[in-house]
Amino acid sequence: MKVLGVVVEYNPFHNGHLYHLKSAKKLVKPDFTIAVMSGNFCQRGEPAIVNKFARAKMALLNGIDVVLEIPTVYALQDAGGFAFGSVGLMHKLGLVTDIVFGSESADISFLEKISKILYENSKEFDYLIKRELKKGLSYPNARKFALQKFLKTDLDTIKKLENSNDILGIEYIKAIFKYNSNIKYHVIKRVGAKYNEQNLSGKFSSATAIRNAIKFEKNIKEYVPESTYLILKDEFEKGRGPVFLENLEQFILSEFRLKARENLENIYGFSEGLDKRFIDSANISTNLKEFIENIKAKRFTFSRIRRLIFHAIFNFEKNYMEFSNKLGPQYARVLGFTTKGQEFLSYAKKKSTIPIITNPSLKNKILKDVLKNSERKWDFNISLYNWQFEKDILASNIYTLFYPNSSQRKSGMDFRKPIIIEG
Amino acid sequence: MKVLGVVVEYNPFHNGHLYHLKSAKKLVKPDFTIAVMSGNFCQRGEPAIVNKFARAKMALLNGIDVVLEIPTVYALQDAGGFAFGSVGLMHKLGLVTDIVFGSESADISFLEKISKILYENSKEFDYLIKRELKKGLSYPNARKFALQKFLKTDLDTIKKLENSNDILGIEYIKAIFKYNSNIKYHVIKRVGAKYNEQNLSGKFSSATAIRNAIKFEKNIKEYVPESTYLILKDEFEKGRGPVFLENLEQFILSEFRLKARENLENIYGFSEGLDKRFIDSANISTNLKEFIENIKAKRFTFSRIRRLIFHAIFNFEKNYMEFSNKLGPQYARVLGFTTKGQEFLSYAKKKSTIPIITNPSLKNKILKDVLKNSERKWDFNISLYNWQFEKDILASNIYTLFYPNSSQRKSGMDFRKPIIIEG
Known part of the structure; x- marks a missing residue:
């Protein structure tokens, strides 16, 4: 049985996503296709434009059989943490055979080579990165220069890996190494707009550009499949979207004006004086843009700052986060499935090493049933299971x-x- | 030297306030008149319609010589705590000779009699109140029935004391007893609308009615002195008001959706299962009105619920609050003064038993200077001084x-x- 897995945000599902999905299926010829998807908050450190169930529906209407949620504690991490959570989910399910990801370079052997180096020399490499970080570089840049030094190569070779999808791709492969997983990985050359492209650029516009268009109430019909269009329309008509980070402006500023440094001491990611920067900035800034810009320094990316906002608000405690980044996801939360996907889920329930949560009201019962089944080699920890799930709810x-x-x-x-x- | 003190909120300063102030001056014939006023949050558990400096200006333009801020930790308490903070501020200043308050009954000897009973028999009386509270009555009602039993009188006599101003009046007198203060107290019969009257009712409309009128963008010119009108107009034009509790709706609901019961354990006032009620309500309510109504029970007043919202948000820790309710205000924060008031302040600086803060940037220097002056019988605690002031800033x-x-x-x-x- 061949099972294709894709890591997605679908914020919202657009023509580029559809193209990628179709190409991936053509490549792998899977019996089932599953997506692991961010929930209500995305990796850029922003609320999704519409909620996770609406986005799961878009996926199911466009060729995905089962949508699982990447737990919030991974969805709101940098490329490394995000990939570790996403790949972990697929690996622990026990049935995914292939993953396919978009790539700007589409140079799988080079991506693999780099991933291997990063994985096998993580200690030496961390040291090199830290040395670069000390110069005031951002993490992506520090990694680039560290890589150049490590590989003793020219900067142009390294620059090939500067794009978001390649960076993520390397992390996916690394995660596969970390889990010692048998999942095979493939790349598809990314078409159309860059991941972060702000402006619409024809049929294959980026999700960022599409969200921007929605913000300015432009018609987005030509950039998304019809089903996406109708779902967005319905959500907006019901007043369940669009949700933008800016809507949370006063809430976020209030939160940080209320906090003292000791409240951030125990939160994952507030190192390098970031605690003070966040609090000071909340007090001198009158809006979110200013708030983020006043925190910004060369060595912190905007995405990192935005993600940290939610680390603090959702109280992502250091110890549990480190635990999460060692053990991976503790459950597979099913957001939706097709009738075909239902068949897949029945197989997964026999193989998965983490509980599969279809009906969260039964979360505790699921746990009990799971623990009765002592034959299975379970791979989760009860307190971390509860903690991660609690963060999704929050x-x-x-x-x-x-x-x-x-x-x-x-x-x-x-x-x-x-x-x-149905389908 | 005669110094008249009034306890006010001026939210906003209106014709009734002006009438009260003039009558009080006629009665006392003071050399100076000072007001102790709520800051940016008022005793009803709501943000003030415009900020404390704008409201201080209204007071100064209408006959007050000096405006001091009632520290937030008292302004956001029930009648007892509010009065203890307000009267304490005047008492510790060392110069106030007379206070005058509005009263529906205007029966000073009866108010005094009740206050004395409540003060001298606080333990027995607390017991009686608790017995009534256990029946599910609200605090004001429990006190009414406890009083009736204690005085062995009929309910009609007690009912005379049901009105807001009389309730506050009793607490002012009790506070004077508690501080063993020499301040003389007088009452003036309250004219015009009741304190809580929702609707405009002519020239002497209530502050509640005026705020409501502002909310619905009605002209309020005839209900306030011209100076108030112009200050409000200016504040609104600059976009610094009006501020309504509803503006904080999403922030407040977010705060309580993020909290767990243990976060409220240590907050003043969350007894009787209120912690659970607040958290549960935040999760089932979609707006502020629902949120408050879902918490409401016969034994909790709406004002108490609203005040508790801010106790939790501003982190009013139990131990510091109890400390505050024993020791009284720890500083006199000057919001504004007239040139005449400046003279008063120069006298007060020689008499006050708490530091007078005119320029908060110098707060620590003020403290140093104060501590050098070892002749004075200071009546404050440094850690409580810092804590109370920090809550005002927050x-x-x-x-x-x-x-x-x-x-x-x-x-x-x-x-x-x-x-x-000037003036």
Whole structure:
């Protein structure tokens, strides 16, 4: 049985995603295709434009059989943490045979070579990176120069790896090494706009550009499949979107004006004086843009700053995060499936080394049933399972508060049943 | 030297306030008149309609010589705590000779009698109140029935004391007893609308009604002195108001969705299962009105619930609050003065048993100077002084974030110099 896995955010699902999915299927010819997808907050450190169930539905209507949620504690991490969570989810499911990811270079052997070096020499390499970081470089740049020194190569070779998808690709491969997984990996040359491209650029526009267009109330019909268009329309009409980071402006500034440095001491990622920078900035800034710009320094990327906002708000404690980055995801949360996907889930339930949560109201019962099954080589820790899941719930409960329509601002989104689509 | 003190919120300063002030002056014939006023948050558990400096200016333009801020930790308490803070401020200043307060009954001897009973029999009386509270009554009602039993009188006599101003009046007198203060107290029959009256009712409309009128963009010219009108107009034009509790809706709901019961364990006032009620309510409510109504039970007043919101947000720790309710205010923060008031302040600086803070940037220097003066019988504690002042700063920094105009949302309002008015 061949199972294709893709790591996605679908924020929102657009023509480029559809192209990638179709190409991946052509390449792998899978029996089933599953997506592991960010939940209500994405890796850029922003709330998703519409909630995770709406986005899961887009995926299911466009060729994905099962959508699983990347736990929030991974979705809101840098490329390394994000990849470790995403790949871990697929690996622990026990059935994914192939993953395919987009790549700007599409040079799989070079990506693999770099990944291997990074994986096998992680200690020496960390040291080189730290030396570069001390010069005030951002992490991506520090890594680039460290790599150049390590490989004793020219900068142009390294520059080939500067793009978001290649960076992520390296992390996916590294994660496969870390889990000692048998999953095979393939790349597809990325078409159309760059991941971060701000402006619309024809049929294959970036998700960033599409979200921007939505912000300025432009018609986005030509950039997304019709099903996406209709789902977005429905969500917007019901007042459950669009949700933008800016909607959280006063909330975020309030949070950091209320905090003292000791409140951030125990939060993952607030090293290098970032605690002080965040608090000082909240007090001198009058809006979110200013807030982030006042924190910014050469060595911190904007995405990192945005992600850290949510680390603090959702209380991502250091010890649990480090634990998470050692052990990987503790459950597979099913956001939706097709009738075909249902068949896959029945197989997965027999193989997965982590509990599969289809109905979160039964979360504790699921745990009990799982623990009764002592034959299986389970690969999770109960307290971390509860902690990670609690963060998903918290993230959703905050997310819904920033829906445009106040009557939709209920909590408890996580306790609904998954989306089921015929097909 | 005769010094008249009044306890006020001036939210906003209106015709009724002016009438009260003039009558009080006629009665006392003071050399100076000072007001102790709530800061950016008021006793009803709401942000003030405009900030404390704008409101201080209204006072100074209408016959007050000096405006001092009631520290936030008292302004956001029930009648007892509010009065203890307000009266304490005047008492510790060492110069106030008379206070005058509005009263619905205007029956000073009865108010005094009740106050004495409550003060002298506080233990027995607390026991009686607790017995009534256990029946599920609100605190004001429990006190009413306890009083009836204690005095062995009929309910009609007690009912005379049901009104807000009489309730506060009793607490002012009790506070004078507690501080063993020589301040004389007088009452003036309250004219015009009731304190809580929702609707406009002619020239003497209540502050609540005036704020409501502002909310619905009605003209309020006839209900306030011209100076108030112009100050409000200016503040609104600059986008520094009006500030309503509803503006904080998403922030407040987020705060309580993020909290766990243990986060409220240490906060003053979250007894009787209120911690659970607040958290549960945040999760089932989609707006502030629902949130408060879902917490409400017969034994909790709406004001108490609203005040508790801010106890939690500003982290009013139990131990410091109890300390505050034993020791009284730890400083006299000057929001503004007239040139005449400046003379008063020069006298007060020689008499006050707490530091007088005119320029908060010099807060630490003031403390040093104060401590050098070992002749004076100082009546404050350094750690409580810092704690109380920190809460004022925090309250202001959150307050400004909810200004309508985002470019005005700076923090640090507390570090500006006081308002000075010629006269």
